[in-house]
Amino acid sequence: MSILVKLAAYLEAEGCGEQGETIFVNQMADDDEGILLFEDTEGFMQHTNIEDYYRGSLNITIRMRSTAEGEALSNKVFKLIRGQGKTFDNYKLLSSKPEMLPHSFGRNEGGYVEWLLAFELSFIVGE
Template sequence: MNLMPLADLLQQNGLGIQGQTIFINQMPVETPLAVMLRTPLSGTKVNYELPGYYKTNFQLIARADGFENGKALSDSVTAALTLVETQVETMYFKYCRPMTLGIPFPVSKGNLIEISTMFECIFIQ
């Protein structure tokens, strides 16, 4: 799955700047306030009977200093990524929605917290 259009959407919504606070598939450890979108380790399945039609999932990780700040960031990004019948650049989303509530876990350096949310989506490309 190409996550760049979703990263662009987050930047357009004022939720960060790509390469500084919005990342795809890797996030620098020294960045204390950031979000990362990760493709599924299993990849996006291809259905040859429905060319260009995909059903997949991805992970959102929001990092901040403290639970309240992390939850606020995670909630804002989750709201921006919850889509129904929406065109985002070259992708048309039938839906994009969280599958889970955010799961907080500590980052070992700097007393930071990361909150992970799994999304599922169906899109046409």
């Protein structure tokens, strides 16, 4: 399982939605509302000198019809994901540093308002 799947489960446990219904990893249908977690195209890269240590960028898109609901969910997810020292089974999140505040880039052609959240993650994968 990937760190994205673990983070999706964490968001579900914190009341942000339901995996497969409103929380998605790597792909989300054009007409779905909810949260999409995805990594940059280069993925999470292993540090060359430290075994089992990875880092990379996590991107999260929030898509909602209601601007107010989307903004509230974006702020909630932002607060939950940022920080340090969280553990998800064999993944220890050392740091989740925001690259920016939640940013709305307007209403898309389907009538949804979308927000982008971006974080720099560093984590250790254990056994």
